[in-house]
Amino acid sequence: MALAYSFGPRKSAWSSGFWACFLGCGLVLAAVIPAINLWMPPNSAAALPDYLIPLLGKYLCYALLAVSLDLIWGYAGILSLGHGAFFALGGYCMGMYLMRQIGTRGVYGNPLLPDFMVFLNWQKLPWFWWGFDHFAWAAAMVILVPGLLALVFGWLAFRSRVTGVYLSIITQAMTYALMLAFFRNDMGFGGNNGMTDYKDILGWDVHQPATRLGLYLASVAALGLGYLLCRYITSSKLGRVLLALRDAESRVRFLGYSVTNAKLFVFTVSAVLAGIAGALYVPQVGIINPSEFSPGNSIEIAIWVSVGGRGTLSGAIVGALLVNAAKTWLTGAAPETWLFVLGALFVATTLVFPRGIVGLLRQVRWTRLRAPTPVAAGEQA
């Protein structure tokens, strides 16, 4: 039975090798890194200073954002160049909660109104700020606001069969429009300055190392769960429908699948994940402002995904971590070169290695496995 191994769907997405790899990475992120941070003497070579924890946490939020984009771009062919908008909306929901937690500790000491509203001479809290003093409400909004926007936007776009570059352009327009709106002071979200000077989250001081470690661990958990969710979706039959519609959309319709519904589903899931990433990002960086909506930010997300390898999920994580680590390092060491490096990376991933880092590694491993003789593979099976 030389061919027995090839009969059936592709290799299970949930093999023991996968779990070993997943749990290994999770263990390093969730246990080893905090342990080094807590127990290494601060001046030893292996020490992990406190400031690195929120930095790593920020990268993990970016990684979750990249995974959410890979789900729709790598698998369903929906290149959203406005995904930063969902991230920012999740961030704003969290920012509103954090602003309400400041209470009388603000510069103006107003128990109800955030400082920027007092400054604008507002007398009462706008209706859409209602409930944001409760964490549960804010958490629900983190999911609902990006999710509903994606549902409405996606329904209009996918129902009218807007695809490819046209869809990318309208997603850019969407995030740009939101940026302009959030820049306005009378929107009630702090305008140009956004929201900052947070004090507490769930009663914990956001500046304390323990709180920062907690937020970091929450980011690890969110990334892990978000990744598993995306992996479940992409390895289900729906994942194959997505791959099929990415390559031949009208053919999928003639098979009887609703392309609109399938796209709408993953687009909404993706937006919710992006919103959660944004909500975890804001308390770790300590600020949210309208620049998070800028079209350039959203394009950067696409670069992370293509550097890591689109359509791989794990590549999105690798790409987000590597590109952002490089950005942190280079903007410190040689700030004027960063945009050139970013541009060069994008050109290189497009022309030289279109499968990205993970795609390239898989190709190497695949050719090595197949190289001896195909019969050898059959005998093992």
Added chain:
Amino acid sequence: MNTVSTTDALLYLNGVTVSFDGFRALNELSLIVEKGELRTIIGPNGAGKTTMMDVVTGKTRPDSGEVFFQGTADLTRLDEAKIANLGIGRKFQRPTVFENLTVFENLELSLADSRTTWGTLFGRLTPDRRDRIGATLARIGLTEQSGQPAGALSHGQKQWLEIGMLLIHDRTLLLLDEPVAGMTDRETEETAELILDLAKDRTIIVVEHDMAFVRSLGARVTVLHEGSVLAEGSIDHVQDDPRVIEVYLGR
């Protein structure tokens, strides 16, 4: 022509007109296909063969006219997915298999199974469905290629895979657009046998240029010309028709 009863016809087109920028791709086309029939449709380029299929499968909305399936379903009001789920399958002129999916997965997506987003998200491939895929693979001769990406198949194999994708879904009506285009003589013969075999328990409409192939199917032939029916009957009958000779065969 408008007095025809719609009651038992499987597919009923009446006075269907489709214009693209003033060009009438279909011009008051009326066509009736009975249940269980094997019908071949021929005609010169631009006669409206592909547009006719587009109308039946919901890709193109007619400007006017009626299109009914099984006497009751108004195909001019449904989208592609809904029409496909009524039991109308289509094979395209260019083989369109999903190149990045394996041969097995191409068939899996074509199985008569839940088509909803939830159904595909949580659905499992049951053993009997797996057996069905296995049987279909054997029938189209692609068992050995099961795990290969469909993009790696030869042109003829892709055509067969596409036919397999239609087979596995138990469609009531199959529309085959040039099923032997680009096939070798041997493959063409095998395809004719397969189609005759399939026609035993379903209705099939074949659009084809290859006259030898049309003859080998031995079915009723409809000749389209400038968007409407020019002649209809056996292959010998239409080949003797002077109008057909003039517009098509005699050139």
